[in-house]
Amino acid sequence: MPDMIRPARRGLMLILSSPSGAGKSTLTRTLCQRETNIDLSVSVTTRTRRASEIDGVHYRFIDRAAYDAMLRQGDLLEWAEVHGNGYGTPRKNVETALKAGRDVLFDIDWQGTLQILDKAREDVVTIFILPPSMAELHSRLVRRAEDAPDVIARRLANARDEISRWSVYDYVIVNDDLGAAYEAIRAILTAERLKRSRATGMAAFVQNLLGQPTQ
Numbered sequence: 001m002p003d004m005i006r007p008a009r010r011g012l013m014l015i016l017s018s019p020s021g022a023g024k025s026t027l028t029r030t031l032c033q034r035e036t037n038i039d040l041s042v043s044v045t046t047r048t049r050r051a052s053e054i055d056g057v058h059y060r061f062i063d064r065a066a067y068d069a070m071l072r073q074g075d076l077l078e079w080a081e082v083h084g085n086g087y088g089t090p091r092k093n094v095e096t097a098l099k100a101g102r103d104v105l106f107d108i109d110w111q112g113t114l115q116i117l118d119k120a121r122e123d124v125v126t127i128f129i130l131p132p133s134m135a136e137l138h139s140r141l142v143r144r145a146e147d148a149p150d151v152i153a154r155r156l157a158n159a160r161d162e163i164s165r166w167s168v169y170d171y172v173i174v175n176d177d178l179g180a181a182y183e184a185i186r187a188i189l190t191a192e193r194l195k196r197s198r199a200t201g202m203a204a205f206v207q208n209l210l211g212q213p214t215q
């Protein structure tokens with residue numbers, strides 16, 4: 001559609017949360033690769049980098065002192081301690097993307113979700129990803145083969161508490177089949193992008209439409 005006839009729309013913030021191992025990183029990465037006009041918010045974390053992760057792509061890996069400094073300076077839109085590490089969303093990139101009319105995707109936990117909901121409820125869409133069973137959650141963490149056994153044990157111990165937050169979210173998806181879960185997220189994004197409340201340019205578009213001759 002040419003820009004002339006695509007009414008302007010406010011950018012939205014799409015948040016995905018889940019217990020560790022349910023599949024949200026896989027789903028967020030696929031969404032960013034396949035969809036246009038959506039940026040992944042790259043968080044900062046004090047956690048150690050996994051072998052497969054790239055600094056600046058998956059996270060910005062920083063030490064406690066740098067993390068505390070960002071907190072003090074108000075550089076983080078939201079932040080939380082998760083599984084014993086500090087995580088946070090740098091404010092700047094999110095604001096730049098939204099101002100440019102782009103949507104922003106977040107892979108953050110329930111604590112961060114509540115903070116962003118508090119700041120901008122109308123612009124936020126939240127999705128919670130559930131594993132099909134606790135046994136499958138365990139085997140996914142083991143199959144991922146990126147964390148030491150004590151780290152996996154800690155994540156599993158936290159899973160029940162994280163799962164109990166599911167009802168905070170707008171949408172809940174059981175990630176049994178990866179393709180089906182991805183299609184569900186895509187459908188949510190498509191519908192939420194079309195919401196009348198986000199179509200800031202629609203009133204002008206309709207006024208112009210009504211002013212046009214029928215033939």
Ligand code: ADP
Pocket residue numbers: 018019020021022023024025026027140141143144175176177178179
């Ligand atoms: P999270 O980001 O929620 O911790 P990941 O996206 O890293 O989880 O997924 C954990 C592991 O489970 C990865 O090895 C991923 O490939 C695998 N996985 C994700 N979704 C599915 C699925 N539907 N079926 C089987 N394996 C999956």
Ligand code: 5GP
Pocket residue numbers: 017018019020043044047078079080082083087088089107108109110111112113
């Ligand atoms: P992981 O260490 O597996 O990458 O992430 C652990 C948890 O921290 C996940 O639930 C993930 O969503 C969450 N997380 C990652 N980045 C952020 C962030 O910037 N803020 C908050 N609140 N949680 C985050």
